[in-house]
Amino acid sequence: MIAPHRLRGDIRLDGITKSFGETQALAGISLAARPGTFLVLLGPSGCGKSTLLRVVAGLEAPTGGRLLLEGRDVTGLPPAQRGIAMVFQSYALFPHLSVAENIVFGLRARHVAAAERQGRLAETAEMLGLTKLLGRRPGQLSGGQQQRVALARAVVAQAPICLMDEPLSNLDAKLRAEMRREIRALQQRLGITMVYVTHDQAEAMSMADQVVLMRDGCVEQDATPAELYARPASVFAASFIGTPPMSLLRLVSGQNGAEVAGAPGVTVAPAEAAGQLLGLRPEDVAPVDGPGLPGRVQAAEFLGAETVLTVAVGDGAEVMQVRVPGHHALASGTPLRLKLPPAVHLFDSTSGRRLPDRPTT
Structure with a gap:
């Protein structure tokens, strides 16, 4: 019987670095x-x-x-002694x-008894x-079926930790969406700890409890999907x-405060x-009939349930996107005015780091 691993599967990395010759691939990664x-x-x-992911594996x-892993220092141990399962991008089926x-x-290689293997x-x-x-x-299988076989090989090992390296990248968009739901439901059902690598933000935002956003071998932000979206660091x-x-607009000094350049x-x-830098999510800005930030439409992209407007602000020095x-x-060139949200995101123009939120004025 496959039992949930509710009390097992914790992972901690303390200052992990990795260099290939003079190239540093990981620069002191710490996370839990x-x-x-x-x-x-x-x-x-x-x-x-x-x-x-390969270091963890x-x-x-x-x-x-x-x-x-599970409180045990496995830094120098080979993969077979780490108690983990892994699903590769290529599925790696024989x-x-x-x-x-x-x-x-894998069970046969570890000499698991035949009766238990069959069960x-x-x-x-x-x-x-x-x-x-x-x-x-x-x-003789479809891409989705092959992906399920690769998942089954990981699940049957009954390991409390499962690693996945971009497992859905070979599937079409519809099947990827279906498999996202299946993998997430499976992880929740078994209660295992899953580390999942992807470059697709839709996969990260829809599946994760915790997202570790990486850049140039460093952790840029470690947060829940909601926090990552609402308060990017x-x-x-x-x-x-x-x-x-998010649209990012340069701010300059004005007569009564900071203004958007142009x-x-x-x-x-x-x-x-x-x-x-002023940060604005496209859905937080709306066209209005009264006073607002002036702009002109450059393009309108109809996506079915919504339209995404590309708007040149003021004299066109800055460009932003608006979701309505x-x-x-x-038409291109249509003038409009935009109402900003009650509070805005601000970022340091030199370091790029987030500043305390400020109300719009």
């Missing part, structure tokens, strides 16, 4: 995941997320730092073996809808999260915000 957490390592290509040895043989391959196989196959496919070969986080991402006469923040519900067929 509680048991039963779905943790997503998110970031652009080359940020170090897959390297970090034991496939790469860190240059420095410590790795603790083409000459049946689905059943692929699923229990685990039957339960795992039922859980993932593979019972009728156990006699087939991987070449930096310009990089603000521009990476969100579709469309839009004189409209004060949007206190005077001390001048010289910094419904269909708005506005």
